[in-house]
Amino acid sequence: MDYTLGYLRESLSNHLEDQYGKSIYKKMLVNHYENEEEFVRDLDELEITFLNKVLKKEIRYAMEEQDEKRTKELNEVYELLF
Template sequence: MDKTLGYLRESLSNHIEYDEVSRQIYEKLESNDYKGEGEFVKDLNTEETEVLNKIIKDEIEYAKEELDDKRALELNEVYELLF
């Protein structure tokens, strides 16, 4: 799996217990062999994009607070593709 998508999957795992859409997105990552984040983002529907947008923003902020620049950078790559 693409390293960036691995970070994303790990971030989503923190949300799947509480949100059905997050679970759907997580399952897409698990069940498909995406070549990269661009291919993954194109496979999202509107609702999934909106939920992922919020999750990634929160996860990027958390990574910055924890001084995990690598994680913040990787998640930001997906975030930029959502628009």
Template sequence: MDTTLAYLREILSNYTDEYAISRTIYEKLKSSLNEGELSFIRALDQEEAQFLNKILPEEIQYALEEQDYTRMTELNHVYELLI
């Protein structure tokens, strides 16, 4: 399993109760786990990409504050692919 997608899957699970779109993204992510992050990013529609663009900076900042530099780097990689 791709480490980057594993971190993304973990943070998305925190949003699935509150945001329906996160459940959709989560399902796409589960089906893309073996294909890699670029394949996953390409499968997103515009609304899904915007949602991730909204939550990822907050999650990256949280990882930085917690000094979890590996998580920060992996999530930042996804964020860079989105922009």
């Protein structure tokens, strides 16, 4: 798993109470995605909608914490959702 997906998995671990959070997290554990493009292509519409909301919050938090690396990595996935 690449660094970007590692940051995403860590962020998703905070959202496992939601069925879509669980679904996405499980996909990441079961499938061994080579990169974020491959991962995003495997998401359905509802998972994309959920991830869009989560990433907005997680990116905002990373920016507030001045964690430039996390902000950059999460933003890479966020941009692929569109």
